[in-house]
Amino acid sequence: MQKTKSSPxxxxxxxxxxxxxxxxxxxxxxxxxIGMVTLAAMVWSVGQGEYPVPPLDVVRTVLGLPTATSDYGxxxxxxxxxxxxxxxxxxxxxxxxxxxTQGMSRNPIAAxxxxxxxxxxxxxxxSLIVVFPGVPIAFLPFAAFMGALTVAVLIYLLxxxxxxxxVRLILVGVGFSLVAGALTNLMVTFGNIYDVSQAxxxxxxxxxxxxxxxxxxxxxxxxxxxxxxxxxxxxxxxxQMGDDLARSLGSRLEWQRGLLSFSAVALAGSAVATAGGIGxxxxxxxxxxxxxxxxxxxGLLPTAALTGGMVVVVADLIGRLLFAPIELPCGIxxxxxxxxxxLYLLIRDRK
Amino acid sequence: MERVENRVFIQxxxxxxxxxxxxxxxxxxxxxxxxxxxxxADIAPLDVYRALVSPDGSTEHLIIRTVRLPRSITAxxxxxxxxxxxAIMQGLTRNPLADPGILxxxxxxxxxxxxxxxxxDAASLDVYAGxxxxxxxxxxxxxxxxxxxxxxxxxxLNLTIAGAALTALVSSLTTGILILSQRTLEExxxxxxxxxxxRDIELVIQVIPxxxxxxxxxxxxxxxxxxxxxxxSVAKGLGQKTVWIKVLAAISVVLLAGGSVAIAxxxxxxxxxxxxxxxxxxxxxxxxxxxxSALCGAILLLLADIVARLVIQPQELPVGLxxxxxxxPLFIYLIRxxxxx
Numbered sequence: 001m002q003k004t005k006s007s008p009x010x011x012x013x014x015x016x017x018x019x020x021x022x023x024x025x026x027x028x029x030x031x032x033x034i035g036m037v038t039l040a041a042m043v044w045s046v047g048q049g050e051y052p053v054p055p056l057d058v059v060r061t062v063l064g065l066p067t068a069t070s071d072y073g074x075x076x077x078x079x080x081x082x083x084x085x086x087x088x089x090x091x092x093x094x095x096x097x098x099x100x101t102q103g104m105s106r107n108p109i110a111a112x113x114x115x116x117x118x119x120x121x122x123x124x125x126x127s128l129i130v131v132f133p134g135v136p137i138a139f140l141p142f143a144a145f146m147g148a149l150t151v152a153v154l155i156y157l158l159x160x161x162x163x164x165x166x167v168r169l170i171l172v173g174v175g176f177s178l179v180a181g182a183l184t185n186l187m188v189t190f191g192n193i194y195d196v197s198q199a200x201x202x203x204x205x206x207x208x209x210x211x212x213x214x215x216x217x218x219x220x221x222x223x224x225x226x227x228x229x230x231x232x233x234x235x236x237x238x239x240q241m242g243d244d245l246a247r248s249l250g251s252r253l254e255w256q257r258g259l260l261s262f263s264a265v266a267l268a269g270s271a272v273a274t275a276g277g278i279g280x281x282x283x284x285x286x287x288x289x290x291x292x293x294x295x296x297x298x299g300l301l302p303t304a305a306l307t308g309g310m311v312v313v314v315a316d317l318i319g320r321l322l323f324a325p326i327e328l329p330c331g332i333x334x335x336x337x338x339x340x341x342x343l344y345l346l347i348r349d350r351k
Numbered sequence: 352m353e354r355v356e357n358r359v360f361i362q363x364x365x366x367x368x369x370x371x372x373x374x375x376x377x378x379x380x381x382x383x384x385x386x387x388x389x390x391x392a393d394i395a396p397l398d399v400y401r402a403l404v405s406p407d408g409s410t411e412h413l414i415i416r417t418v419r420l421p422r423s424i425t426a427x428x429x430x431x432x433x434x435x436x437x438a439i440m441q442g443l444t445r446n447p448l449a450d451p452g453i454l455x456x457x458x459x460x461x462x463x464x465x466x467x468x469x470x471x472d473a474a475s476l477d478v479y480a481g482x483x484x485x486x487x488x489x490x491x492x493x494x495x496x497x498x499x500x501x502x503x504x505x506x507x508l509n510l511t512i513a514g515a516a517l518t519a520l521v522s523s524l525t526t527g528i529l530i531l532s533q534r535t536l537e538e539x540x541x542x543x544x545x546x547x548x549x550r551d552i553e554l555v556i557q558v559i560p561x562x563x564x565x566x567x568x569x570x571x572x573x574x575x576x577x578x579x580x581x582x583x584s585v586a587k588g589l590g591q592k593t594v595w596i597k598v599l600a601a602i603s604v605v606l607l608a609g610g611s612v613a614i615a616x617x618x619x620x621x622x623x624x625x626x627x628x629x630x631x632x633x634x635x636x637x638x639x640x641x642x643x644s645a646l647c648g649a650i651l652l653l654l655a656d657i658v659a660r661l662v663i664q665p666q667e668l669p670v671g672l673x674x675x676x677x678x679x680p681l682f683i684y685l686i687r688x689x690x691x692x
Contacts, residue, residue: 161687168686174448175683178620182675189544189669193537197530204526279519332527339520346501346512 027299030292038310045317046080086210087316088309089222091281093271095308096229098282099301100264103236116173119180120151121272122203126184129199130191141273148269151176205278205331207316214274221270225263232260236297278331280338281308368639375646382653386423389657421552426656427649429611432562434648435569436607437622438641439600442576444507450622451608453514457617458521459490465525469535476554480613487609495601545618545671547656558610565606572600576637620674621648624682
């Protein structure tokens with residue numbers, strides 16, 4: 001591996017035998033800074049709660065070093081750490097899916113929910129909570145993922161009419177979201193009130209009470225498809241310039257678009273299955289990252305991923321601090337922060 | 352020669368559209384009659400007529416005059432109002448997927464009503480109506496204001512982005528309140544689904560001025576909307592004061608959609624789909640599209656309401672949820688067959 005660093009150029013080039021990447025010079029510093037903030041927020045978040053744990057003891061407990069009280073081990077490692085890790089991972093997955101969707105559709109306000117992933121997952125999860133309250137909660141992520149996948153595949157099949165078309169895909173997605181939304185609402189309207197309350201928390205997105213089982217179920221998806229997307233990030237640069245230009249640059253268009261869509265669906269679907277429909281992360285993180293490191297996707301994708309992880313970890317922390325001991329789901333916080341950020345983007349672009 | 356042919360074409364088209372409208376009105380009256388006659392207690396059409404003309408105080412006549420008729424009238428008014436509001440929004444934003452929801456009207460009304468229940472223990476449809484109207488108006492003004500702050504002023508894209516962002520924000524706040532207070536959820540969830548059942552005639556009469564005002568204003572704007580839908584610069588080039596048209600159109604949408612959400616709760620689907628269907632028949636000329644939208648919207652909501660009360664008797668479904676279940680398959684079919692690109 002060789003690193004070229006000649007100062008007039010704002011690029012950092014990494015070359016190995018198999019892969020090479022050209023990064024914006026700001027990328028390493030930005031990644032480091034975001035990583036530090038995320039880590040600090042995670043330590044705070046794990047220490048925060050009905051039984052507070054001092055930050056230093058949090059770190060010692062996680063690293064397995066001896067601490068003042070032996071209770072810390074259970075509280076930190078079993079109860080609180082998996083929750084924070086889920087928040088981080090889900091944020092990263094949503095952000096990568098959002099970056100891919102925006103890059104592919106060349107639409108800065110595209111989000112993974114366009115493909116109908118959220119609608120399908122929501123319908124499946126709410127049905128499980130409201131119609132079959134006896135089913136153990138551990139099945140929820142599986143059901144939600146199957147729902148997301150089924151709807152995504154159905155939309156793709158129905159939009160196929162001798163070839164795909166972005167417009168038809170989006171419109172069929174809208175139709176499906178409407179049907180799934182109506183069925184979900186039907187259950188919210190007629191279901192048992194306690195189940196419905198629970199379902200609403202899930203719909204808005206929350207990482208409450210997530211355990212190691214969920215972390216382990218979700219991690220493979222994030223790692224496999226996250227790395228896969230990183231490898232493909234170079235193709236996004238070509239795709240973003242338009243179909244014709246991408247083709248003349250040697251891009252195998254339909255094939256690459258298919259692969260990218262597939263990993264976006266897998267990432268968003270598994271994230272929604274794990275933590276519910278946390279909104280605005282997939283939309284917001286790519287924009288923040290673009291402001292930090294510019295539009296080239298090799299650097300943008302990891303930056304957006306870390307930004308998304310940070311946003312959800314911080315949102316979860318705020319949701320627990322704001323009205324403590326009452327807990328707000330982190331999906332509400334991301335929406336309350338995300339919507340004004342979006343409006344700010346709208347007004348800023350005026351100049 | 353060419354001119355003459357053109358005129359003949361336009362004349363025959365006008366005749367066709369006028370005839371179609373008359374047929375549509377007959378269909379609407381049939382639906383209205385069916386809506387009054389059908390239900391858990393079946394009542395013969397002749398009895399319906401007698402109940403309206405010379406009520407004799409029997410139970411059946413009482414049912415018709417106090418329950419069925421107000422409900423049917425509500426469905427008719429709300430259906431046409433929401434459809435026209437949707438058509439105007441689609442013209443205004445040049446976005447075939449626009450509906451009054453884009454101005455944040457439904458979500459604003461929902462948040463206002465949820466707040467009224469959460470903070471003030473409001474518990475009657477009249478109080479909901481007041482709050483809904485205020486919430487709808489505030490949301491629409493906010494979206495317009497924010498949209499005009501973007502680059503290039505009040506472009507369709509700015510309006511859509513501002514509307515989508517505000518709608519997301521407001522609906523998460525609504526969900527947040529519903530999660531915090533189960534009492535509010537219990538109280539309001541049926542209203543939130545959108546329904547025309549159990550509305551008494553007093554409430555309908557209170558809202559009628561808003562709906563009629565909005566309808567007249569909207570229909571009067573038909574020609575200007577056709578011009579505006581060609582694009583801002585074209586409309587300006589043709590001498591239109593686009594800002595005024597946009598403001599007037601928005602007032603009409605707020606009156607129509609705000610009035611509807613005040614009586615019936617958020618009923619979303621008609622505003623999206625009805626103008627799209629109507630377009631296939633009338634083309635893009637809003638002079639025809641708007642009246643047809645009103646007619647078809649009323650027919651659609653009346654039919655959906657009949658299905659909503661008959662499908663699992665004696666339970667009723669909220670018509671706001673029946674609409675998309677019936678209509679979306681049709682929507683998807685249309686997209687499959689008509690969207691080529």
